[in-house]
Amino acid sequence: MIEVAGLSKRYGEKLAVDGLTFDVRPGIVTGFLGPNGAGKSTTMRMMLGLDRPTAGDVRIDGRHYDRLTDPLTHIGALLDAKAVHGGRSAFNHLLCLAQSNGIPRARVHEVLDTVGLTAVAKKKAKGFSLGMGQRLGIAGALLGDPRILMFDEPVNGLDPEGIHWIRTLMKSLAAQGRTVFVSSHLMSEMALTADHLVVIGQGRLLADTSMADFIRENSRSYVRIRSPQREQLLDVLHRAGITVVEAGGETLEVDGHGSEEIGELAARHRIALHELSPQQASLEEAFMQLTAESVEYHAHAGPALGDPPPTAVPPPAPRRSWGDDWKKG
Template sequence: MIEVEGLTKRYGDKVAVNNLSFTVRPGIVTGFLGPNGAGKSTTMRMMLGLDRPTAGDVRIDGTHYDRLKDPLTYIGALLDAKAVHGGRSAYNHLLCLAQSNGIPRARVDEVLDTVGLTAVARKKAKGFSLGMGQRLGIAGALLGDPRILMFDEPVNGLDPEGIHWIRTLMKSLAAQGRTVFVSSHLMSEMALTAEHLVVIGQGRLLADTSMADFIARNSRSFVRIRTPQRERLLDLLRGAGLTVVESGSGVLEADGGTSEQIGELAARHQIVLHELSPQQASLEEAFMRLTAESVEYHAHSDRPPQQERQAWGEDWAGRG
């Protein structure tokens, strides 16, 4: 378990992390989300004692990181896959880590096999591709067989097979009762991997909730309907108290009722339905909506910023 309480980090006048509190629990994959500059990397570095907090506290299974004996056996982390001596082989890199943490030499071969690097174990790390470097970093995190694992952008540089592999690995580690904390900008992958989310913006906590609740609270859900008796169904739905909009191409979007309720209503009035499907926003859409005011670095279109924000807001208003 990782416990973060009142964590704050200032760099001069800049507040990178602002009174952040949350708990990362075992048995599930917890996703850590936020726009660029939100303070995610700073928070993870403070968890590992790489940066000293201005205020607040972090405990790893109830203990400060700097008081852990052989820390790799408690928490394994991948923060920067490039933090490897390029002149060392993958095997020797892991062997150095193992020897400094009292980990048996045999464990090096085990993790190399786990991440698929056995065939290149004796090759120098400087010749590795980005994806191979990621796998080596993950091997280092797994080396001490820790109860807690922390990954920052673990799918960087991985091919589709590698992405599927790391997703399956994180889920299996959580299923073993381990604590798994992962930060990523790849929303589609996070939606398939994480069960719980911690979301921050400008150093502040924005959400600490389950994946399902996060999407439900920060997006619009509706039922999409197609029928050749559109006008009749439209009158019935509005008469039943549902909010219905016509979205073009003969499609109706109904808010305030379930697909089951709408289907039963149509059946009672002998209305033919060609489509009846519940719709919900993706994690990416929900994330964008929640963090819109917390984005520090904006790309700009040809429109002035005020028009861009207005158009974005109108787009969401049209959806909601």
């Protein structure tokens, strides 16, 4: 387990990390999210004793990192895949790490095989592609067979097969009861990998919750409907007190009511439905919603690029029968 308590870091006038408190628990993959400049990398460096906190405390299984004997056997980390001596081969790079922590030479062969680099083990790291460098960094993190693993942007430079591999690896490590802490800007990948999320913005904690709760609490859920009997459906929904918004074309959206309720209402009035689908926002949409006020670097699109917001559909006008017109005549 990683325990972070009141962690702060100041660089001159800049408060990069501001009183963070959270735990990273074993048995699950915990995602670490935040906009650029939020303080994620600084936080991870303080966890590993690479930066000294201005205030607060970090403990790795109850101890400070600098008090760990043979730290690679307690926590393995990938923070910068380029932090490798380019003149060393992949094998010799890992061998140096192993010897510094009392790890058997045979373990080097094992992790090279795990990450798929056995065929290039004797090649110098300076000739590695970005993806190969990432695999070498992951091998270094796995080298001591630690109970805690920490990855910063682990899928950078990996091809689709490599991304699937690292996703499966992290899930399997968590399933073994290990603590897995991963930072990434790829929301789609994080949504497939993480069970729990820690989200920060401008150095402050914004959320510490499960993936499902995070999306539910920071996004809009609605039901999308299409029907060839649109006007009749609108009439029925309005009479039932259900607010409808028009999403473009023939599509309608309803908030605050389940698809079962709407489907049963339509069935009672013999209204055909071509679509009745509950919609849940993505992790990316929920993240953007929560961190909108914490983004340090804003880009602005022209007004022509934005889509107009959904507009409420007014109740249909009362229907007049042929007899009503005849009476007026």
